[in-house]
Amino acid sequence: MTEKNKTKGMRRRDFIATGAAAAAVGITGFPAILRAQTKAVKIGIVHPVTGFLQFSGTQCRYGALQAVREINAAGGIKSLGGAKLEPVLGDAQSKAQVGAAEVEKFNEAGVSAIVGAYASGICLATTQAAAKHGIPHAVDVGVNDKIVGRGLENTFRFGPGFGLITKRGTEGLIELNKAAGNVVKRIVIVHENTTPFGSYMASLMKKGLEPAGFEVVEVLPHPTPNKDFRNIALKIKEIKPDVVIPSHYYNEGALFLRTLQRQRVSPKVIYSVLGGASSQYRFVNEFSDAAQYVFDCNHWFNPKNPAAQALRKVSEAAGKSYSYEVFLAYTAVKFVADAIERAGSADRAKIIEALAASTWGGHFMPYGPTKIVKGQNQGAQPLVMQVQGKEIEVVSPAGFKTKKAIFPRPA
Amino acid sequence: MDFFGVNIPVYSWETVLGSAISGVFLGAIYALVALGLTLIYGVLHIINFAHGSLLMLAMYAVYFAWVYLGLDPYLAMLIVVPGGFAFGYALQRGVIGKVSHGRDEIILLATLGLAIIIENSAQFFFSANERQVQVRYDLDGIDLGVTFAVYPELLALGGSLLITLLLWLFMVYTDTGKAIRAVAKERRGAQLVGINVEHIFAISFGIGTACVAAAASLLAPTYTVHPQSGYLFVLIAFTVVVLGGMGSFVGALVGGFIIGITEQLGRLYLGESLGLITISAIFILILLFRPTGLFGQRAP
Numbered sequence: 172m173t174e175k176n177k178t179k180g181m182r183r184r185d186f187i188a189t190g191a192a193a194a195a196v197g198i199t200g201f202p203a204i205l206r207a208q209t210k211a212v213k214i215g216i217v218h219p220v221t222g223f224l225q226f227s228g229t230q231c232r233y234g235a236l237q238a239v240r241e242i243n244a245a246g247g248i249k250s251l252g253g254a255k256l257e258p259v260l261g262d263a264q265s266k267a268q269v270g271a272a273e274v275e276k277f278n279e280a281g282v283s284a285i286v287g288a289y290a291s292g293i294c295l296a297t298t299q300a301a302a303k304h305g306i307p308h309a310v311d312v313g314v315n316d317k318i319v320g321r322g323l324e325n326t327f328r329f330g331p332g333f334g335l336i337t338k339r340g341t342e343g344l345i346e347l348n349k350a351a352g353n354v355v356k357r358i359v360i361v362h363e364n365t366t367p368f369g370s371y372m373a374s375l376m377k378k379g380l381e382p383a384g385f386e387v388v389e390v391l392p393h394p395t396p397n398k399d400f401r402n403i404a405l406k407i408k409e410i411k412p413d414v415v416i417p418s419h420y421y422n423e424g425a426l427f428l429r430t431l432q433r434q435r436v437s438p439k440v441i442y443s444v445l446g447g448a449s450s451q452y453r454f455v456n457e458f459s460d461a462a463q464y465v466f467d468c469n470h471w472f473n474p475k476n477p478a479a480q481a482l483r484k485v486s487e488a489a490g491k492s493y494s495y496e497v498f499l500a501y502t503a504v505k506f507v508a509d510a511i512e513r514a515g516s517a518d519r520a521k522i523i524e525a526l527a528a529s530t531w532g533g534h535f536m537p538y539g540p541t542k543i544v545k546g547q548n549q550g551a552q553p554l555v556m557q558v559q560g561k562e563i564e565v566v567s568p569a570g571f572k573t574k575k576a577i578f579p580r581p582a
Numbered sequence: 583m584d585f586f587g588v589n590i591p592v593y594s595w596e597t598v599l600g601s602a603i604s605g606v607f608l609g610a611i612y613a614l615v616a617l618g619l620t621l622i623y624g625v626l627h628i629i630n631f632a633h634g635s636l637l638m639l640a641m642y643a644v645y646f647a648w649v650y651l652g653l654d655p656y657l658a659m660l661i662v663v664p665g666g667f668a669f670g671y672a673l674q675r676g677v678i679g680k681v682s683h684g685r686d687e688i689i690l691l692a693t694l695g696l697a698i699i700i701e702n703s704a705q706f707f708f709s710a711n712e713r714q715v716q717v718r719y720d721l722d723g724i725d726l727g728v729t730f731a732v733y734p735e736l737l738a739l740g741g742s743l744l745i746t747l748l749l750w751l752f753m754v755y756t757d758t759g760k761a762i763r764a765v766a767k768e769r770r771g772a773q774l775v776g777i778n779v780e781h782i783f784a785i786s787f788g789i790g791t792a793c794v795a796a797a798a799s800l801l802a803p804t805y806t807v808h809p810q811s812g813y814l815f816v817l818i819a820f821t822v823v824v825l826g827g828m829g830s831f832v833g834a835l836v837g838g839f840i841i842g843i844t845e846q847l848g849r850l851y852l853g854e855s856l857g858l859i860t861i862s863a864i865f866i867l868i869l870l871f872r873p874t875g876l877f878g879q880r881a882p
Contacts, residue, residue, distance in 0.1 A: 220710060221705060221710070221809075221810075222810070223810065225705070225710035225808065225809070225810065226710050226711060226712050226808065228710070229709060229710040229711070364855060391853075391854070392853065392854060392855065393854035393855065394854060394855045394858075396814060397854065398805065398814045398815075399604070399608060399846075401600075401601070401604040401729070401846070402601050402604065402846060402849050402850050402854070403854065405597045405600045405601055405604070405729065405850075406593070406597065406850075408597070408600075409593060409594055409596070409597045421712070422712060422806060422808075425712075425714075425806070426806075432721060433720075433721060433723075433730060433732050434729065434730050435730055457714060457716065458716075460721075
C-alpha cells in the first residue's frame with residue numbers, strides 16, 4: 172500500500188477497529204482518566220512486628236490494615252475523588268531508634284500521615300522524627316503522657332494516656348472496695364520496667380492509693396522479656412497481700428498469672444492496670460482458670476456498639492485474637508482517614524489542621540466525638556473489665572457496664 | 583539489712599529455699615539447651631549461632647505435633663528427636679560443611695546466616711503469635727513445702743539428668759562416641775586412622791540438634807513458642823558452656839545448675855533486673871580461678 176493510498180480513505184476494517192477503540196474510550200476512557208487523577212494517599216504504618224514486642228506489633232498492624240481495607244472497599248477518600256489509602260509498612264523491631272529510622276523512610280516515600288507505633292518508647296521517637304518533616308502522626312496505643320505533652324503540633328492521640336488510665340484504675344479499685352465493704356487493704360504492685368510505662372504507672376498508682384487508705388507493701392519491678400516469675404510469686408506468698416496489681420505486656424502477663432496459679436498463690440483480688448494478658452480473649456480462652464475474676468483497667472471498646480462486635484468477628488475469622496492492639500490501631504487509621512476526608516487534601520499541613528479540629532464520632536470506642544486539645548483526645552477513657560467465665564465483662568463505669576463486678580474473688 | 587550502703591531485703595528461709603529450688607529447675611533447662619551447644623563446640627570447635635533458632639524450630643515442631651497429631655509434648659520426642667538429628671546432620675553435611683571450606687570464621691558466619699534465615703522464615707510462615715502447648719497435668723505436681731514443683735518442671739529436671747547420662751555413656755562406650763572424641767582431640771590423626779571426619783562432624787551436629795529437640799519437648803508445656811523464643815535460653819546457655827568447660831557434658835549440667843541457682847538468688851535479693859548481673863559475676867569469678875571452665879581441659 173502506498174502512502175497516498177493510506178491517507179486516501181479509511182477501509183472498512185480500519186473503520187470498525189477505530190470505532191471499537193473510540194467506543195471503548197467512550198465507555199471506559201473518562202473514568203480511566205479520573206482514576207489517574209485520584210492519586211492514592213500514602214499512609215505510613217509503623218509497629219514493632221519483630222523483636223520482643225512482635226505479638227502486639229503484629230496485632231496492631233493487622234488492625235491498621237483492616238481499617239485501610241474497609242476504607243478502600245467503601246470507596247476510599249471521597250473528598251479526593253475516591254482516592255485509595257496506600258499503606259507503607261514499617262517495622263520498628265521493638266527499638267525506638269529503628270522506629271525513628273522508619274519515619275525517615277516514610278518521608279522519602281512521601282507519606283501524608285503516619286499511624287503507630289504501639290510502645291511508648293517507640294512512639295516518643297517516631298512522633299519526634301515525624302515532627303521534623305511536618306508529618307501528621309496518630310499514636311495508636313503509646314500511653315506515655317509525654318508523647319502528647321511536648322508541644323509537637325503533628326502528634327495526636329486518639330486513646331487515653333496512662334495518667335488518666337492510672338487515675339481511673341485507682342478510682343475503680345477504691346470504688347469496688349468501698350462497694351464490697353473495704354475488704355482489701357494491703358497491695359503489691361508488679362510491673363515491667365524495661366519501657367517507661369510500667370515504672371511510671373507504679374509510682375502513680377502508689378501515690379493515688381495510699382491517701383485512700385490502701386497500704387502498698389511492696390513494688391516488684393521486672394524486665395521485659397522475663398522468662399521466670401517464680402521469685403516474684405514466692406515474694407507475694409511471703410508478703411500475703413490482699414491485692415496484686417500487675418502491669419506488663421502480654422507474654423509476661425500470661426506467664427505471671429500462670430505462675431501464681433502454679434504456685435498456689437491466690438490473693439483476694441488481682442487488679443491489673445494495663446495488664447498485658449488480663450483482658451485478652453486469647454488468654455481467657457487458653458488459660459481460663461488462671462484468668463478467672465482478674466480485673467483489668469485498660470483500653471476497651473464500647474461493648475454496646477455493634478461495629479465493635481463486627482470487627483471482633485472479622486478479626487477472629489482471620490485467625491486474629493481481638494485485642495486492644497487491633498481495635499486501637501484500627502480506630503487510629505480511621506481517625507486519620509476522617510481527617511484526610513475533611514481536609515480534602517493529602518497535604519501534611521492540612522491534615523494536621525483537620526486532626527487538630529477533629530470532631531469524629533463514627534467510631535466504636537467509649538469516647539464520644541473527638542475533641543483534641545494539645546494533641547490529646549479529651550473524651551478518651553479506659554474501662555474496667557473483669558474475666559467472668561469465657562467473657563471479658565465491663566464492670567465500670569456504669570454507662571458501659573455489662574456485668575456486676577465479683578469483688579473479692581470467691582474463695 | 584544494710585550491706586555497705588546497699589539495702590538487702592531479708593526473706594524467710596522458706597522463700598530463700600524455694601528460690602534456690604526454682605534455680606535448680608531453671609538450671610536444668612539451661613543445661614538441656616547447653617548440652618547440644620557444648621557437643622558441637624567440643625567437636626567442631628565452633629560456636630553454633632543457629633542453636634537458638636533450631637531450639638525455636640523444634641518447639642514449633644512439638645507445638646504442631648500437639649495441634650495436628652494430638653501428641654503429648656513428651657511423646658512428640660519420639661518424632662522430633664530423630665527428626666532433629668536428621669535435620670542437623672543434613673544441615674552440616676549439605677550447608678555448613680559445604681560453604682565453610684573448613685574455615686572456622688566462615689562456619690560462624692554460616693550458622694549466623696542460618697539463624698537469620700530460620701527466624702525470618704518462622705516469622706513469615708508461623709507469624710509472630712505466641713503459641714502454647716497445654717497439657718492437662720500443667721498444674722499437677724508435688725508440694726515441696728517451700729514451693730510447688732509441677733510435673734513439667736520435674737520432667738525437665740529428670741530429662742536433663744537422663745540426657746546428660748545417655749550422652750556420656752554414648753561417648754564413652756560406643757564406637758561412634760569414640761570416633762567423635764578422636765576427631766575432637768586430633769582431627770588429622772583421626773583422619774589418618776580411617777575415620778570419616780565429615781561424617782563425624784555431621785553426626786555431632788545432628789546429636790547437638792537432637793539434644794535441642796529434646797529440650798524443646800521438655801520446655802513446651804511451660805514456655806510459649808514464637809520466632810524469638812530460642813534467644814531466652816541460648817544466650818545464657820553460651821555462658822553455661824564456657825563456665826562448665828567447653829565440650830564437657832558434666833560441665834554443662836553443673837554449669838547450668840550454678841547459673842540457675844545464682845540467677846534466682848540474685849534476682850531474689852537484688853531484684854529481677856539487677857539480679858541478672860550475678861550471672862556475669864559468678865562467670866568472671868570462676869574463670870578467674872579456672873580459665874578453662876569447671877570441667878574443661880587445657881588445649882594440647
